[in-house]
Structures are given as structure tokens and as C-alpha cells.
Amino acid sequence: MRKLATGIALASLVVAAMLRGTAGAQGQPEGQLTIAFDASIAPTFLDPAETPGIGTPFAFLYAMHDALIKPLPGNDMAPCLAESWKESPDGLVWEFKLRQGLKFHNGDPFTAEDVKFSFQRYKGASAKLLRERVKAVEIPDPHRIRFVLDKPWPDFLVFYATPATGAAWVVPKKYIEKVGEDGFKRQPVGLGPYRFVRQSPGVELVLEANDQYWRKRPTIKTLVFKGVPDRTTRLAMLKTGEADIGYLMVGLEAATIKADPKLRLAKVISPAAWWLDFPEQWNPKSPWHDRRVRLAATMAVDKPALNEAERLGYSRLTGSIIPSVMDFALRIEPHPYDPAHAKRLLAEAGYPNGFDAGEVTPLPPFTTMGEAVANYLAAVGIRGRVRSMERATYMETWRTKTRRGLFVTVTAAPGNAASRIESFVISSAPYATGGYPDIDDLFQQQAQERDRKKREAQLHQIQRLMHERVMFGGIFEPATLHGIGPRVEEPGVGLSPQLYFTSPYEDMRLKKP
Numbered sequence: 192m193r194k195l196a197t198g199i200a201l202a203s204l205v206v207a208a209m210l211r212g213t214a215g216a217q218g219q220p221e222g223q224l225t226i227a228f229d230a231s232i233a234p235t236f237l238d239p240a241e242t243p244g245i246g247t248p249f250a251f252l253y254a255m256h257d258a259l260i261k262p263l264p265g266n267d268m269a270p271c272l273a274e275s276w277k278e279s280p281d282g283l284v285w286e287f288k289l290r291q292g293l294k295f296h297n298g299d300p301f302t303a304e305d306v307k308f309s310f311q312r313y314k315g316a317s318a319k320l321l322r323e324r325v326k327a328v329e330i331p332d333p334h335r336i337r338f339v340l341d342k343p344w345p346d347f348l349v350f351y352a353t354p355a356t357g358a359a360w361v362v363p364k365k366y367i368e369k370v371g372e373d374g375f376k377r378q379p380v381g382l383g384p385y386r387f388v389r390q391s392p393g394v395e396l397v398l399e400a401n402d403q404y405w406r407k408r409p410t411i412k413t414l415v416f417k418g419v420p421d422r423t424t425r426l427a428m429l430k431t432g433e434a435d436i437g438y439l440m441v442g443l444e445a446a447t448i449k450a451d452p453k454l455r456l457a458k459v460i461s462p463a464a465w466w467l468d469f470p471e472q473w474n475p476k477s478p479w480h481d482r483r484v485r486l487a488a489t490m491a492v493d494k495p496a497l498n499e500a501e502r503l504g505y506s507r508l509t510g511s512i513i514p515s516v517m518d519f520a521l522r523i524e525p526h527p528y529d530p531a532h533a534k535r536l537l538a539e540a541g542y543p544n545g546f547d548a549g550e551v552t553p554l555p556p557f558t559t560m561g562e563a564v565a566n567y568l569a570a571v572g573i574r575g576r577v578r579s580m581e582r583a584t585y586m587e588t589w590r591t592k593t594r595r596g597l598f599v600t601v602t603a604a605p606g607n608a609a610s611r612i613e614s615f616v617i618s619s620a621p622y623a624t625g626g627y628p629d630i631d632d633l634f635q636q637q638a639q640e641r642d643r644k645k646r647e648a649q650l651h652q653i654q655r656l657m658h659e660r661v662m663f664g665g666i667f668e669p670a671t672l673h674g675i676g677p678r679v680e681e682p683g684v685g686l687s688p689q690l691y692f693t694s695p696y697e698d699m700r701l702k703k704p
Contacts, residue, residue: 220400220412222701224679226693227425227434229556231393231418233583237379239309242357243586244316244614244621246463246603249354250438250692254398254414256381259287259306259359260352262605262689263406264698268353271406272301272361272382276352282343282641289334293405295363296386303336308364310338310351316604316614316621317356345641346609354689355606355614384409384697394418409697420556420582429454429674435701436682436693437674441501442559448674449503455675457684458505460668461691462514463603467492467564467664470594473625478548479597482661483540484573487533488597489526489664491571496528497563498667505670511654512602512615512663519608519647521654525665533571545572549596552578555585557599564599592624601669605689608650609637616657630656678702 228250235241236248239256253261260276263269270276273287293301307328313321324347327339340347352359361382367375379387384406385398396416400409417434419425426444428434430451440448440456449456469485471477478484498506509515510523537545548568553561561577568575575597580588588594604614617634618626630653637649657663671691675682681700683693693699 220402220409222411223413223415224411224699224701225415225417225434227419227428227437228416229425229439230420230582232396232416234376234392235583238376239357239360239362240312240314242315243590244355244602244604246354246691247582248357249690252357252360253383253694254385254696255379255383255387256360256362257383258352258361261354262687263695264686267689268348283340284337285347286335286337289336290405291334293382294403295366295380295382296401297363297366297380299363299365301361301382302333303330305361305364306336309361310358313358315357317350320613321350321358342639343641344638345646346607346638349607349610353605355604355610384695385414404697407697410700414696422556426674429676432676435676435679440672440674445503445672453677457673457675457682458670459685459688459691460507460670461603461689462517462605463601463691464509464512464514464668465601465666466512467666468598468600470598470624472662478542478546481540483536484542485661485664486526487536487571488568488573489661490529491533491573492564492567492664492666493528494525494666500563501560502670502672506667508667510658510665512665513608513611513654514668517607517611519650521651523654523658523665530571537572542572545574548573548575550578551575551597551599552580552594553599554601555580555582561599589622603691608654612653616662
């Protein structure tokens with residue numbers, strides 16, 4: 192027994208020495224990496240409570256904050272702040288066991304109180320649905336938390352604990368109660384691999400490595416995000432070395448990067464979709480109220496040519512707003528490019544000479560995408576003026592349902608078909624300006640259906656109805672292209688295929704001098 196004990200002790204010392212050696216080999220974070228981001232950096236992007244049902248804010252949340260569960264390399268629902276979780280046999284209770292010993296960037300300990308506070312504070316996408324379905328939040332002890340539902344909800348984890356929403360991303364309760372909401376916006380504190388240093392709203396965000404991050408210590412000391420909506424400027428910064436990564440480089444700029452031996456083009460097809468959005472289709476006085484007009488607009492757009500021009504042909508064409516790789520997605524082919532048929536449809540609808548569609552608004556900063564769509568529409572008689580706006584303003588217009596004309600839009604928020612339908616399709620959806628009672632009924636049925644095959648059939652039926660009624664004009668599932676400079680060894684693009692941005696930040700590496 193004494194020999195066994197001695198052997199175990201020696202083995203423990205060897206393991207401890209190996210762990211110390213690994214940590215020492217990793218070393219302290221060094222260097223600076225600059226990202227030329229594709230939009231102005233809104234303060235709301237830094238607050239999980241504000242997260243809409245699109246991917247943009249997660250590019251910052253992944254750096255500064257952390258969630259109970261989130262996509263990581265090799266696992267789309269990886270345990271993070273929650274070590275494990277379980278569902279009760281009746282489907283009414285979800286309990287999470289929290290990781291112990293973690294501290295926020297300001298030193299406050301992480302507990303279940305922070306998780307409950309963050310859930311109650313959340314006001315982003317699906318907040319109304321979550322509050323309706325979660326009857327109570329209980330804290331059995333500081334490192335366990337229970338969510339009690341009003342009835343079984345097969346998609347609770349999708350809506351709560353994936354980037355379909357930001358509800359499971361945790362902020363420090365005591366700190367926010369001390370400094371207030373405005374104080375938190377000025378100096379946000381999180382649990383992520385990088386801590387906030389300073390910001391110039393809209394222009395620049397500077398972060399520094401959190402060498403106590405639970406998953407792994409970042410290798411890069413300083414991250415600098417610069418808000419650069421203009422694509423040519425991002426390319427110039429990449430060429431001069433002012434930026435190490437240029438986000439969302441499409442069209443001519445992407446081709447230029449691909450041809451430059453000093454640069455490289457990183458690409459990933461995340462669960463995203465571009466589509467034509469018809470917010471006025473519910474207004475009986477609008478031309479968009481007529482299905483034939485919406486179908487004409489969809490058939491007027493040359494999707495393969497647009498894919499070549501914008502994404503060098505790497506994207507997947509689609510007739511849906513729900514990416515084909517999502518759970519419960521129904522693969523739908525796009526309506527064909529047929530301008531002659533589009534003109535006939537307009538004539539049948541009472542617009543033989545076309546009509547003035549008002550403004551065509553693309554998601555910023557994808558102006559060339561909007562211009563291309565506007566030109567295709569004009570060729571069949573649907574005349575529109577391209578409108579540009581800031582990303583944060585665009586999101587607010589979308590969320591408040593005050594948009595008019597035609598929107599050319601995209602979302603890259605992960606989730607499944609149900610979460611997309613909840614955000615964009617049903618009558619009560621945060622981004623819908625109307626809806627259909629039969630689709631609303633089907634959605635409610637599937638939300639309570641625990642038989643997977645029956646549920647899939649209901650969700651597929653909703654997607655067929657969306658397509659038949661031309662509620663949206665699908666374009667493509669985009670290949671997201673980023674420009675990578677010569678100093679970067681591992682940019683993190685595609686390590687988590689659920690995410691369009693570089694992630695996880697703690698996995699990024701610069702080349703050694």
C-alpha cells in the first residue's frame with residue numbers, strides 16, 4: 192500500500208510538472224492584432240441584453256463576455272459557464288451546473304445570481320417568448336440554476352442557450368447595480384477572454400487579454416477593432432498593415448485579396464441567408480401586397496451572377512431565409528432568373544409599365560449588393576433608389592417595424608428553423624410586419640410537439656407556405672470572406688462553422704517574429 196501511495200504521489204508530481212510546463216510554454220500574451228470591422232461599432236454591440244436576432248454583436252460578445260453554452264470548435268453547443276445541464280423527464284425543468292471559481296474582469300465572483308439577473312435583464316430577440324415560457328428561475332445553490340417552464344418546450348435550449356438570442360450571456364449583477372446601466376455601457380465588464388480597455392463609440396474598441404480565462408489564455412495581448420464601413424478603406428488598411436484582418440471583403444476587393452501573394456482570403460459558409468424583404472406586403476394599398484409582384488421581384492434578380500460578383504461564386508443559392516444546414520430546414524431551390532416572366536407577372540398584377548418602389552435598403556455596408564438588386568429590379572420596371580444607413584440605425588428600423596420599400600437583408604444568427612421563424616415569420620415576430628393565422632397556428636403546434644418527426648413535418652409545412660406565398664425572396668447562403676494580413680498565423684475563421692466572424696479569439700495567433 193505504501194508503494195502504491197508513493198507511486199501515486201510521484202505520478203501526481205509528474206502530471207503537475209507537465210501542466211506547469213504546458214502553461215509556461217504557452218507564455219504571456221504578446222503583440223497586437225487589429226481588425227477592420229465592417230460597420231461602425233455601436234455601444235449596444237457590447238451588451239448581451241441588447242442582442243437582436245442577427246450575428247453582428249456576437250463578434251464582440253465572444254471577445255468580452257461568455258455564455259452558459261456557445262458554439263466552440265468541434266461542438267455547436269459546448270459547455271462554457273455551465274459545466275453540464277439536464278432536462279427533467281416531464282420537460283418542465285432545465286437545471287444547469289455552473290463552473291466554479293470564475294471571476295468577472297473586475298474581480299466579482301461568478302454565481303447563479305448573475306445568470307438569473309442577466310436573464311431578467313435581457314431584452315433582445317425572443318425576450319418576450321422566453322418570459323412567457325419560463326415560469327420561474329430558481330437558485331438551489333450559488334452554482335446551480337433552474338429554469339421552470341409553463342409547459343414542455345423542445346426548443347428551450349435553442350432559444351435560451353445559443354446565439355439565436357443573447358439571453359444566456361452573463362453580465363455581473365453587483366457591478367451593474369453599483370454603476371448603473373449607463374456606467375455599464377461606458378465601461379462594460381464581462382467573463383470573456385478579453386477585457387475592455389477603452390472605446391471611441393463607433394470608431395474604435397480596444398481590448399486586453401484576460402490571462403485568467405477559464406478555457407485557455409489568449410496568445411495575443413491586445414485586440415483593436417476599428418469601425419470601417421467602407422470596403423476600399425478596409426482593403427487599403429490590410430495592404431499597408433494598418434489592419435491585420437479586414438472583415439467581409441466581397442466583390443472586387445475580395446478578388447484583389449485573392450490575387451495578392453502577401454494576403455489571403457479566409458472563407459466560411461455559416462448558417463446565414465440573404466433575402467429580399469417585403470415589409471409592405473401586408474398593406475393592401477401597396478404593390479407589394481400582390482404575390483405576383485413579389486414573385487416578379489424575386490425572378491428579376493440573377494442570383495448566380497450576383498453570387499459571382501459579390502462572393503466569387505462561393506455561396507449556396509437558396510429560395511429560403513432558413514439556411515439549409517439548420518436543424519429542421521427544408522431545402523428550397525431559388526425561383527429562377529427570368530426577367531421576361533417577371534414583366535408578365537407585373538402586367539398581370541396591373542403594372543405593365545412597372546412602378547416606383549421607393550427606397551431599396553441593403554444591410555450596411557453592403558451597398559454594392561443593394562445597387563445590384565436595384566439594377567435587376569429596374570430592368571423589369573420596379574424602380575427604386577438605394578438608401579444607405581448606419582448598421583445600428585438599420586437594426587433599429589428593422590426592429591421597430593418602421594421600414595418601407597424593399598430591404599435586402601441577411602442574418603447570421605445560429606439556431607434552428609423554429610428560431611428563424613419565430614424571429615422573422617410569425618405575426619408576433621420581432622422583425623415581421625404581418626403574418627398568417629395558419630402559419631401562427633402551425634408554429635404554436637410545433638413548439639409543443641415532442642415527437643421529432645411530427646415536429647419536422649409541421650416546420651416543413653410552414654417553410655413550404657412561406658415559399659408558395661413569396662413572403663421573402665431568397666438569394667443565397669453567403670460565403671463570408673475575410674481578408675487576412677501577413678502577420679496572422681491563425682485568424683480563427685471557420686474554427687466554429689456556426690459563426691461568420693473570427694472566433695474563438697483565444698485561439699487566434701500571430702506569426703512569431
